[in-house]
Amino acid sequence: MRRSGVADLKLHGGKAPSWLVKRMKPMAKAICGFIVEEHGPLELLERLADPVYFQALSNVLGYDWDSSGSTTVTCGVLRSVLSIEEHGVAAAGGKGKTSMKTPDHLRALEDYGLDGAGLGEISRAVAKVDNAAVQDGYALYQHVFFVDVEENWTIVQQGMDGDSGDARRYHWTSQTTDQFIEEPHTGMISGAVKTAALDMTAKESEECRDISVDISQEEPIKIKRLFEDIKPYGESTLIPWLDDYSPRRELQSYKVFPKRMNWNAVREAYERQPSDYSELLFINGIGPATIRGLSLISEMIYGESPSWADPVRMTFAFGGKDGVPFPVKRKEYDEAIKFLETVLQEAKMGRRDKVVCLKRLKRFAPPIPRDSDNIASPEQCAS
Incomplete structure (x- = not known):
């Protein structure tokens, strides 16, 4: 079980407008449905474990790239539209007090033959690592567990730093390794690097x-x-x-x-x-x-010191913020966008929604220089 990435976001209060959530749900359902139909449930889980893809998806659905709501609202929308019956994937947990109900939500999946108790132990362990073994100043307040019928899973959780006003998102996947403790990162994205943080996983x-x-x-x-x-x-x-x-x-x-x-x-x-x-x-x-x-x-x-380097020191930032020492991995960025562009072209949604989504995708993190810009225009894709 390896943490697949981290993203830093600005902490924004309040709730998403009801009209936006209402529009996000059918779009999210169409996108997820196409991925599952064409590539299977595991592909969807692996995409959600990728911080770049997750951020691109959130932007397509209507959220600003640097908003903490891109995590909580997008996860909430996905949890409401995904189902074992239709997608072979379900989601458990949520934000605040709802995150504490993750074990109950997972036990409810035992009706589909899943090991709810065992998945609950994984959920607890992942939260424990990011809350105690990695002490980077972000207190967890959101935890969502995505799982398929084969018990492959992705966890997306988020913490807040009340002093800086930032939120940090953590992605985990079951696909890369079988241990929690040492070097759990496979790829990270961050908009800020702490001066120091206790990292017992280093x-x-x-x-x-x-x-x-x-x-x-x-x-x-x-x-x-x-x-x-x-x-x-x-x-x-x-x-x-x-x-x-x-x-x-x-x-x-x-x-x-x-x-x-x-x-x-x-x-x-x-x-x-x-x-x-x-x-x-x-x-x-x-x-x-x-x-x-x-x-x-x-x-x-x-005389044995732990690592005091922020675990996101090797990560990459969205949007080219001032003071960020590392660029985005453009190859991964372009691959995520190209994949989502193809999905949007083929997904079963109305022409108007498709054009809107493709325009949002074109605007995704525009300050980032890329090797090429060969994403088709919304007009070309909708024609």
Whole structure:
């Protein structure tokens, strides 16, 4: 199960206009129906796992490229129009409190022979990784689980950063790997890069993950002593029981130590003796503060630092925003648009809707320079 991409978007409040949602639904149904009819349900899931394609689809349906609503509304529309009976694909979850109902929605799919409980565990694990193992400042508030009858799946979830006013979208797919923990990205898109973020999924965090597991196997009273003896960032971090010849280590300002850890979860980890980091991470109660605390103990006491580089440092931006250090991957961008253009030409929808969608597709992220612009005009496609 690999995270297939990330996108940063501006956080916009309010609801989508009812007239827009009403127009989006038949368009989305026609587009998805054609993809499934021509390529099968798995192709639809793989397209939704691609952040570039997802963004292009959202734009075609009527949303601005940099709006957080492009995630929540598009996912809501897709959830309302997709069905096992018609498409072989269903969607569970949603925004806010509805996201907490994802396990219930998945269990309801057991009527179609799916393993609702097992899919629910996957849903929980994916949310846990992006909320606790990757601490990039975005609190998850939207989680949608797309699944087909073969239990292939795509997850699209979104978090918000209330300070910056940004939202970040995460895409996951079952198609690329069978583990959650190390280097889960297969492709990312972002409009912003954080100065620093704790990323326990990075390859560079491997030793820190191992030390964190070792620490979790110690008596909780010892872990608590380590936790309390490490001073806050910005102060001398000489550990009291080290001899005078030991090097001093200082915490940079962004390595904020948590105010507390979940000591009940730490006790649970000690009793269970996790054998690897995934077992540790998925223990109930092991959340962002405890993961952060263990990683900083690993760094300060044992000298094994986690990665503090934002996991979207290798991503690409929509729209050429000022200050974005990386360009869009034009080949992937053009491929997504070309595929969607073909779908729109063949999908069963009215001529007027088709022309509108193709015009929106032409306007998708216009500031981005591309090698060529060989998308047919709306007038040519509708004729």
